[in-house]
Amino acid sequence: MAERQLVIFDFDWSMADQDTDRWIFEVHAPDIRRKMEDLESSVQWTDLMAQSLREGHERGMTRQDIEHALKVIPYHPAMIRAVTNLKSRGKTTFLCLSNANSVFISTILKEKSLDTLFQEIVTNPAEWDESGLLKLRRRIDPDGPQHNCKIGCGPNMCKGEELDAFLARDGNGYDRMIYVGDGSNDFCPSLHLRSQDILCCRTFGGLPKRIARDGEKFGLKCQVKYWTGAWELEEIFNTL
Numbered sequence: 439m440a441e442r443q444l445v446i447f448d449f450d451w452s453m454a455d456q457d458t459d460r461w462i463f464e465v466h467a468p469d470i471r472r473k474m475e476d477l478e479s480s481v482q483w484t485d486l487m488a489q490s491l492r493e494g495h496e497r498g499m500t501r502q503d504i505e506h507a508l509k510v511i512p513y514h515p516a517m518i519r520a521v522t523n524l525k526s527r528g529k530t531t532f533l534c535l536s537n538a539n540s541v542f543i544s545t546i547l548k549e550k551s552l553d554t555l556f557q558e559i560v561t562n563p564a565e566w567d568e569s570g571l572l573k574l575r576r577r578i579d580p581d582g583p584q585h586n587c588k589i590g591c592g593p594n595m596c597k598g599e600e601l602d603a604f605l606a607r608d609g610n611g612y613d614r615m616i617y618v619g620d621g622s623n624d625f626c627p628s629l630h631l632r633s634q635d636i637l638c639c640r641t642f643g644g645l646p647k648r649i650a651r652d653g654e655k656f657g658l659k660c661q662v663k664y665w666t667g668a669w670e671l672e673e674i675f676n677t678l
């Protein structure tokens with residue numbers, strides 16, 4: 439039994455059953471959603487999201503509209519049970535590593551009464567201005583020094599470096615780490631897990647494909663458990 443454990447959560451399609459960035463436009467401006475799809479290969483995603491938020495704001499998409507969309511985002515009741523029960527057993531610290539943004543994540547967690555779940559939320563910074571525009575920036579300033587990731591993280595942040603930085607400033611050391619993710623950008627931090635750690639990989643998304651292609655090549659050391667619905671992640675959490 440692990441005495442001290444760290445659970446690290448990706449957010450989109452891991453904690454929430456949707457992608458927050460795409461979802462708010464699917465609810466309020468599907469044409470902007472389509473435009474993002476068309477531009478995704480040529481514009482960095484966080485920059486594209488910031489630009490799309492400005493475009494939505496210019497045509498009257500309000501803070502209330504966005505907050506409403508976030509509050510009704512698909513979110514499995516088993517996910518709430520899984521994290522609440524695990525936290526209540528007392529030996530687990532929770533960390534969020536996400537390419538969404540601070541406002542989306544905090545709005546959703548508050549709606550689910552999970553606003554005290556995470557010790558830290560590491561993500562892109564965002565804030566509302568007085569006009570109701572959500573101003574979003576990359577976590578790593580494009581004009582400053584960039585990260586050195588060679589595994590495939592986007593320029594806005596490297597989740598592997600962020601995990602190491604958290605462990606260094608937290609200073610506790612954990613007997614076991616459990617990482618929950620679905621996307622290709624969750625592959626890099628997975629390589630930082632040790633043999634006693636567990637990767638809870640969603641069966642769809644870029645992560646399972648990346649593990650199949652590159653897991654052995656890049657020396658993935660941890661145990662991998664696959665889940666599709668949050669009720670299955672809850673089963674895994676009940677064993678921790």
Ligand SMILES: [Mg+2]
Pocket residue numbers: 448449450451452619620621
């Ligand atoms: Mg994700």
